[in-house]
Amino acid sequence: MFVLSLVYLMLTIIRPQDYMPALTGIPLLPVVLLLAFLLWLGSNTKVFAGPQFLLLLLFLLALMVSDAANGWVGGALVQLKTFGPIVIAFFVLASAIAASPRRVVVAFFVFVLCSIVLALHGWNQTRVGVGWTGTPLSLDGRIQYVGIFNDPNDLGLLFATAFPMAVYLSGRGGFLRRVIWLAGAALLLYGIFLTNSRGAMLAVVAIGAVYLWRRRGLVTALVLSGVGLVGMMMMPSRLQQLDVSESSAFGRVDAWYEGLHMFLAKPLFGVGAGNFTDYNELTAHNSLILVLAETGFFGYIIWLAFVGYGFWMMLTILRQAPPPSDDAEQAKAWQVERGLAFTLLLSLTGLFTAAFFLSRSYTVLLYLVAALVVGEYAGARQRFPDLPHFRLADGWWRWLPIAMISIAALFVMVALLLHSA
Template identity: 25%
Template sequence: GIMALSVVTAYWKTLAILETIEFAKILVAYLLIIGLVNSERRMGAFVWIYLVLIGWTAGSSLWGFFSGANRGFAMGIDRARGLALAWGHPNSLAMTLLAAVPFLYLLIPVERRRPARLVLILIFALSLLTIMYTGSRAGMLGVLVAAVALWWRTGRRPAMFVGITVALLCAALLMPYQYQMRMVSILDYQQDPSSLGRIDSWISGLHMFLDRPLLGVGPGNFGIAHGLAYSSPWRPSWLEAHSIYIQLPAELGLVGLVWFAGILFVVARVNRKTRQMLVAGGNVWSWHYRLAVALDISLVVLLFTGLFGHNLYRPTYYFIAGMSVALAYIVRQVAAGGPASAQNSAQGMSNKRWEVT
């Protein structure tokens, strides 16, 4: 509804309508998750399908990179690209894989089947390796944020902190030289054309918001507005926002800000209540609890990387929202002995299966 309203003030209304239609497809997927993932068995299957697809995405991207079939060159480095349109860009590929890292890290320890655990470990390794080869600075910083968040949420054990620190240092030292230089360029942004271009886009985005504070310049219209009205007519810049915190107010205005903040608040609140129910039932660090924590951390990582990427309409946000609502429903039903509990019982499922031993 908010996006449809913003069409009224959009610079290019056709583009805004098309963006709204594309986003409507994401909402349909969100509703399907809520409606269909309504039992423990279905949730387990859904998570497995998601992680296997992440593994395929990482593996196919690495294969394309090393074979040369799908390798890009930008910002002075070779970059891995995704095969699918939605995450073909190196940065989009990195964010897609990064969102799955908390799920993999937290669910590997409670997977009792050895072959399945090895598959998850392989997917985890492929995902981290692919993120590095995308050359995405936001992606690599996101790995650091994910590591800190996982350490913080899993007891803040000194040994784990030392292990994470050593692992990150080793990864930085073993990283190919071109990617090391790519990361170091963050510290010298004044000499980096990419960083300077982003700063220019951020300033333009603030002007867009000030000019159209209520509904913004329209969904998907940042680049068009930037080129037509917010850059030099002799040297127009069509660069996108490269920050969700600029894209959101610039494209959807104050109304969009309130809408998105509301989504984040509801998701965080739902996950918090889910964890509280699990703790009350004695299921601390069960599979369900770990999944709720993974959803929280994945959202935090996305919001952090959103500082450097215009990912407002990325499906991952709404995937996390749908998973959070579905998980909350399942946990409530199991606790109350409702339909989800009865279905699980009929299928031979029990909460104990996923508990840490």
């Protein structure tokens, strides 16, 4: 099951089925996922220790209900067909890696190695104009890949998510291994530069800010991340055009405005999953607003809780006092858990910072990273029972005020941006 989960992860990122003629028409991803799911069904190591399992099922229901409530009953089946495999992938991967910290590290290895392959593809594009997949540079000279990474912004999101994992891997082993993985991390940063994705560049700043916050305190994090942002804006990149009045930025803000008004028009179930562009020429360019507009408050609060619990879990491990023990091996094992949690917290920060400027609420990559988070926490609880058990029944109500405050904040943010344009 674990090996098949890694194969699924590899095929999801590298995607040979999208550009190799010999694989055209072969349903590699569905077959691998089906085999992993069957093994998961027959295993006795299933993991459900986390509210995200129920929340993801509820979110699938929200997607289906949103289409049905808008008069398209057949849309419910479409959502089941398209988002259902993502739910299965989440369940299988989270269970597979919960068995040991080593499995989380191996998943990091696969995730980073596949991301490096895509970064090398981008580097090759800049040299000859076309990558080995046959994909050329975008019209504005930015690198791109195939499939779900054909948008340079999606590539940047992937690289920003993988970057903390690469740095973590550099800290394991001897000097040569450290140099190799640090070179890989540097290549991912260069890949972000080649994507020229403002969201990905801001994600790197956010990752640095969270790292400094945990290591040096909030004031140092704010000061140095501010300096880093200014430095990035001085580089020859689209960050120099970070202005609301710039056409691309204004188009995004206008899409946010339209999305919020879709929510006001249909606040309970939204305009229907996948229907945003039926009401606006551009997609939402914001994962929060996309969910809010398409699934209404019902889907938004579920998705927000799903995301929020992931951050909460990793912070819980970092804030938990070390277990009282004189056993050196136990103390070392606890430090391993903390290192994994910190890495995943940084990856989540990069992922959702970039996703704030993209409509990636339903993309499989998001849920595979979430599976790593949930699997790590579930496994850590098995190894260290003093960690708290998150139960949706104990604190579901807290997400109501959080959701309402976040929605109000989105309205205020859009109003201020439009006023300053």
